[in-house]
Amino acid sequence: MNYLISGGETADGTQQDFLIADGKIVKVGANLAKADAIQIDATGCKILPGLVDLHTHLREPGREDSETVLTGSTAAVVGGYTAISAMANTNPVADTAGVVEQIFRLGQEAGLCDVFPIGAVTQGLNGENLAEIGAMANSAARVRVFSDDGKCVFDPLVMRRALEYVKSFGGVIAQHAQEPRLTLDAQMNEGLISSQLGLKGWPAIAEEAIIARDILLAEHVGSRLHICHLTTAGGVELVRWAKSRGVNVTAEVTPHHLILTDDQVVGYDAVFKVNPPLRTQTDVDALRAGLADGTIDIVATDHAPHPAEDKDCEWQAAAFGMLGLETALSIVVKTMVESNLMSWSQLVERMSTKPAEIAGYSEQGQSLASGSVANLIIVDPSATRTVDRNKMSSKSRNTPYHGMILPAVVTHTFYKGKLVLSPEGVHQE
Amino acid sequence: MKNHLLSINDLSRDEAVAILATAAELGRVSEGGQKKLPTLRGRAVVNLFFEDSTRTRISFESAAKRLSADVINFSAKGSSVSKGESLKDTAQTLQAMGADAVVIRHGASGAAQRLADSGWISASVINAGDGTHEHPTQALLDAFTIGEKFGLATYDFSGLKVGIVGDILHSRVARSNVLLLKKLGASVTLIAPPTLLPVGVEQWGVAVSYDFDAALKNLDVVMMLRIQSERMHDLFFPSAREYSRAYGLDSTRLSTLKPKAIVMHPGPMNRGLEISADSADSLQSVVLAQVTNGVLVRMSVLYHLLAGASNS
Incomplete structure (x- = not known):
C-alpha cells in the first residue's frame, strides 16, 4: 500500500x-x-518520527488480565509509539532467552509496533545472581537493555558486575534507583503531605543515594548506565554532575512526574499510587528544567496497567503504577512545549531519536528522510x-x-x- | 456538617464546638437520670472493626445503644474479611443490609475516606482510627475532657499549653489532636525523640521539643501516647528503658507539673513504660474521665450525623 x-x-x-x-x-x-x-x-x-518508549509494562506472560502484548501494542500506536520496550518483571520473569524470545514473537504477531523485550539483570529479579544476560543478548530478541525494574539492583557488587558484563556487546543497565532499607513499606513521597496523611514516607534520598552510587560505579568500570524514572531535584543535579564529568549516563523522566505532585494523594485515590512516588512542585520544576536542557535525555512512560481490584481499594493495599502510553505525548506537549520549555524538535529528540539510540533500535527514531x-x-x-x-x-x-x-x-x-x-x-x- | 466524620479537617471550629456542647448536654441529661434516649430508634449503626480495639468498639456500641440505635458489630477476625474479602465487598454488603452509619477502624491510613468517597455505600462513615492517620472522636473526647477539667464551657482554649508526648510519627491520636487543639486556640508542643517525629512536622504549626523535662513545667495538659511494642525493635530508640527514662511520665516528672495540670492517655497504657503507675493513678490523671466522656462525645457525633439539623 x-x-x-x-x-x-x-x-x-x-x-x-x-x-x-x-x-x-x-x-x-x-x-x-x-x-x-x-x-x-x-x-x-x-x-514526526514514531515515538519510542524505553519503559513499558506489558504484563504478558503472567498477568494477562491487566495487559497483553497485543493490548499494550494497541495502546502504544494510539499514543503514537512505533516501538516499546517490555519490562522484565513478568511472570515468569524475562530472565532467559526463552522468555524474551516469547515476548518478542508475541510483539511480531501483534504486528502493530516493535516490541523489544528488556532482560532481567538478576535471576527472578532476586538481586543476587546474574540472569543469563549473554544468552538474551544473543537470542532472536537481541536484548540490549537490562533492568530489574520494580526492584533496585541494590547489591553494589551485583550492580558492578552487571555494568561490566554488558560492555562486551554494548548493552546498558537501566537502574530502578530505590534504596530498599530506606523505603520499607513506603507509600508516598516523604514530606508534609505524608506526615499529614499518615502514610509511610519514601524519601528522595532513597532514590538519590542509589543514583550517586551507580554514577560512581559506572565511571569506575567505564560502562553505560541508564537511570529509570528520575523523580527528584537532587537526582537531576546528580545526573548533571555526572555528565559534566563525562560519565556515560543517561536518564529518563515519566510524563506523570512532569505534571503530578504528591498533593494528588490527598483523598487516598490509589490511581495516584506509583513507584517512584509523585514528588513536590519543586521536583517537577527541576525535572522539566532538566528535560529541557538535556540533563534528562528522554521521556519514558513507565506504562503500568493494573486491574480495577488492585486500585479500587485502600491505599496501602493498592498496586503501584499508572497507565502512560496513550497520554504521554499530550502530557509532554502540555508541560514542555506549550510552556515554551522545549520545541517540537526537542520533543522528537527526547521521545524518539534518543531513546532509540540508547537502546540501539536501528530502524526507530530515524530522521524522516527518503x-x-x-x-x-x-x-x-x-x-x-x-x-x-x-x-x-x-x-x-x-x-x-x-x-x-x-x-x-x-x-x-x-x-x-x-x-x-x-x-x-x-x-x- | 458533612455526611461523614473522617478527619478533624471535616469540622469547622463552630461544628466542633457544637459537637462538644451537645455532648455536654447529653451528659447533663444522663446525670438527670435519663440514660437512654429514643433519638436513633430504628437506625442501624455498624461497627466495622478491621483491627482489634475493644475499648473503642465498646464506647461506640454504648453510645449508639444509648441513642436507641440497632448496633451490628462486624469484626474482621473470624469473618469473611480475613478470607480476603475486600473493603469494597464488605462495604457493599453493609450497604445491602441497610446500614445508616458505619464506624470503621482500619489499619490502613485513608481506609475511612475510601469507604466514604468511593460510592460503595451511602451510609455516614465515622472514622474510629485509620492506620497512622486520624482518630477524630478521640480528639473530640480529649477536648471535651480538657474543657470539663478547666471549666472552659465555650471550648476556647486560648492560652492553654498542651504537650503531646511520645510516638507522634505513628499516632493517629496525635494527628487529630493537633488539628483540633489548634482549631480551639491551644498552643501545642510535640515532645518526642527525633526518630518518632515525621519529616514535615515543622510545617504543622506546632512547637517541637526533644526535652521532656524542659517542656513539662510549662504545660497545662500532658497527653501521653502509647508506645507500640513493634516500635521497640525498629531502631526508633535504643531500648525501652532508655525511652522511658527520657520520655516516660514518672513520679519525679509528675511532681514538677503545675498543680492544676492534667495528665491524659488515650489508652491502653503501658504502665512503667510511657507512664508510671503512680502517674496514671494520680489525682491529676483524667484517664477514666476520658473513657466516660468518650461515650458522650460519640453519642453527640452519631446524633449530629444521623439525627441531623432538622431534629436539633
Whole structure:
C-alpha cells in the first residue's frame, strides 16, 4: 500500500509531503503527487518520527488480565509509539532467552509496533545472581537493555558486575534507583503531605543515594548506565554532575512526574499510587528544567496497567503504577512545549531519536528522510481530547488523567509503512 | 456538617464546638437520670472493626445503644474479611443490609475516606482510627475532657499549653489532636525523640521539643501516647528503658507539673513504660474521665450525623 501525506509540516515547521511505499519513505518534498497512493490530508498537522518508549509494562506472560502484548501494542500506536520496550518483571520473569524470545514473537504477531523485550539483570529479579544476560543478548530478541525494574539492583557488587558484563556487546543497565532499607513499606513521597496523611514516607534520598552510587560505579568500570524514572531535584543535579564529568549516563523522566505532585494523594485515590512516588512542585520544576536542557535525555512512560481490584481499594493495599502510553505525548506537549520549555524538535529528540539510540533500535527514531523505514506519526497539535478511563485502548483503566482535557491528538501512526492507526481506529492485519 | 466524620479537617471550629456542647448536654441529661434516649430508634449503626480495639468498639456500641440505635458489630477476625474479602465487598454488603452509619477502624491510613468517597455505600462513615492517620472522636473526647477539667464551657482554649508526648510519627491520636487543639486556640508542643517525629512536622504549626523535662513545667495538659511494642525493635530508640527514662511520665516528672495540670492517655497504657503507675493513678490523671466522656462525645457525633439539623 502506498500513502501520500500532504499539507503537513515537520517538527521544525518545514512544510513537507511524504510518499510512503513498500514500508519506506520513498520521497520527501513540497507538493508531491501520486495518483495511485492513498491520500492523507495532514494540513495543520505535525509529521514526526514514531515515538519510542524505553519503559513499558506489558504484563504478558503472567498477568494477562491487566495487559497483553497485543493490548499494550494497541495502546502504544494510539499514543503514537512505533516501538516499546517490555519490562522484565513478568511472570515468569524475562530472565532467559526463552522468555524474551516469547515476548518478542508475541510483539511480531501483534504486528502493530516493535516490541523489544528488556532482560532481567538478576535471576527472578532476586538481586543476587546474574540472569543469563549473554544468552538474551544473543537470542532472536537481541536484548540490549537490562533492568530489574520494580526492584533496585541494590547489591553494589551485583550492580558492578552487571555494568561490566554488558560492555562486551554494548548493552546498558537501566537502574530502578530505590534504596530498599530506606523505603520499607513506603507509600508516598516523604514530606508534609505524608506526615499529614499518615502514610509511610519514601524519601528522595532513597532514590538519590542509589543514583550517586551507580554514577560512581559506572565511571569506575567505564560502562553505560541508564537511570529509570528520575523523580527528584537532587537526582537531576546528580545526573548533571555526572555528565559534566563525562560519565556515560543517561536518564529518563515519566510524563506523570512532569505534571503530578504528591498533593494528588490527598483523598487516598490509589490511581495516584506509583513507584517512584509523585514528588513536590519543586521536583517537577527541576525535572522539566532538566528535560529541557538535556540533563534528562528522554521521556519514558513507565506504562503500568493494573486491574480495577488492585486500585479500587485502600491505599496501602493498592498496586503501584499508572497507565502512560496513550497520554504521554499530550502530557509532554502540555508541560514542555506549550510552556515554551522545549520545541517540537526537542520533543522528537527526547521521545524518539534518543531513546532509540540508547537502546540501539536501528530502524526507530530515524530522521524522516527518503529511504528511512516509515515509522512515523501524524499529530494534530491544535486538537484536544478529554481523557476517559473507560475508553482506553489498554486493557486497564488506571489513568491518572481521567476527565482532563489534553492537547495534541495522534491521528495516524505508520509502522514500517503500514497504517496501524487512523481516525477510524487501530488496524491490525 | 458533612455526611461523614473522617478527619478533624471535616469540622469547622463552630461544628466542633457544637459537637462538644451537645455532648455536654447529653451528659447533663444522663446525670438527670435519663440514660437512654429514643433519638436513633430504628437506625442501624455498624461497627466495622478491621483491627482489634475493644475499648473503642465498646464506647461506640454504648453510645449508639444509648441513642436507641440497632448496633451490628462486624469484626474482621473470624469473618469473611480475613478470607480476603475486600473493603469494597464488605462495604457493599453493609450497604445491602441497610446500614445508616458505619464506624470503621482500619489499619490502613485513608481506609475511612475510601469507604466514604468511593460510592460503595451511602451510609455516614465515622472514622474510629485509620492506620497512622486520624482518630477524630478521640480528639473530640480529649477536648471535651480538657474543657470539663478547666471549666472552659465555650471550648476556647486560648492560652492553654498542651504537650503531646511520645510516638507522634505513628499516632493517629496525635494527628487529630493537633488539628483540633489548634482549631480551639491551644498552643501545642510535640515532645518526642527525633526518630518518632515525621519529616514535615515543622510545617504543622506546632512547637517541637526533644526535652521532656524542659517542656513539662510549662504545660497545662500532658497527653501521653502509647508506645507500640513493634516500635521497640525498629531502631526508633535504643531500648525501652532508655525511652522511658527520657520520655516516660514518672513520679519525679509528675511532681514538677503545675498543680492544676492534667495528665491524659488515650489508652491502653503501658504502665512503667510511657507512664508510671503512680502517674496514671494520680489525682491529676483524667484517664477514666476520658473513657466516660468518650461515650458522650460519640453519642453527640452519631446524633449530629444521623439525627441531623432538622431534629436539633
